[in-house]
Amino acid sequence: WVAENSDQTPWVEIDLLEDKLIGGVVTWPRGDGYKEHQYVKTFNIQYRAEGEAIFEYYMESGNIVVSTFVGNENVQDIVLNGFPEKIIARHVRLNILTFNNNPTIRLEILGC
Template identity: 30%
Template sequence: CAWLSKFQDTNQWLQIDLKEVKVVSGILTQGRCDSDEWITKYTVQYRTNEKLSWIYYKDQTGNNRVFYGNSDRSSTVQNLLRPPIVARYIRILPLGWHTRIAIRMELLLCMNKCT
């Protein structure tokens, strides 16, 4: 009931292929449904196709933005992407976790105009 990383270090990532380029405006996360395991913070990378290099989502100062995740396994944490990103591929890179790297997640997509 969650993506579980085999290893517990900051070299792990979860990659999502949206199959086509989309506008992504946010990320929802939860921990593992049947155990006290979750991601507490993470960064995001994206790209529009497999031939391009990965781009880190940046904060207003140009640093890789750190998103804060969960503090329990069941609540949903929403992180909005302002500005939204245009991408086909998204990577979630865990920086901190409770017990073990585990995540349930959903991307928020813009179907019309994102503000």
């Protein structure tokens, strides 16, 4: 997934087609040898279950601050971000906070 260069608040949403128990997310940088190294450095997660109208931000229990996840720092490494507290969701949204060159990400949502 690659955001438009003009997008000031890039995000990508995954529809899992039904509610799933989710335990984390794996991210990769752009992997096609493109000369400009492109990857997402930090992001947060929003999610909602089937039938829910409003997205919730992922926060660890007892915390009033939205969790910020560290993504990639280079074009070689894969990054696993496990959720200390699992979520149930059909829709998972990654809001890109910081990135290198352009918001570009490959990702996998981890089920339990």
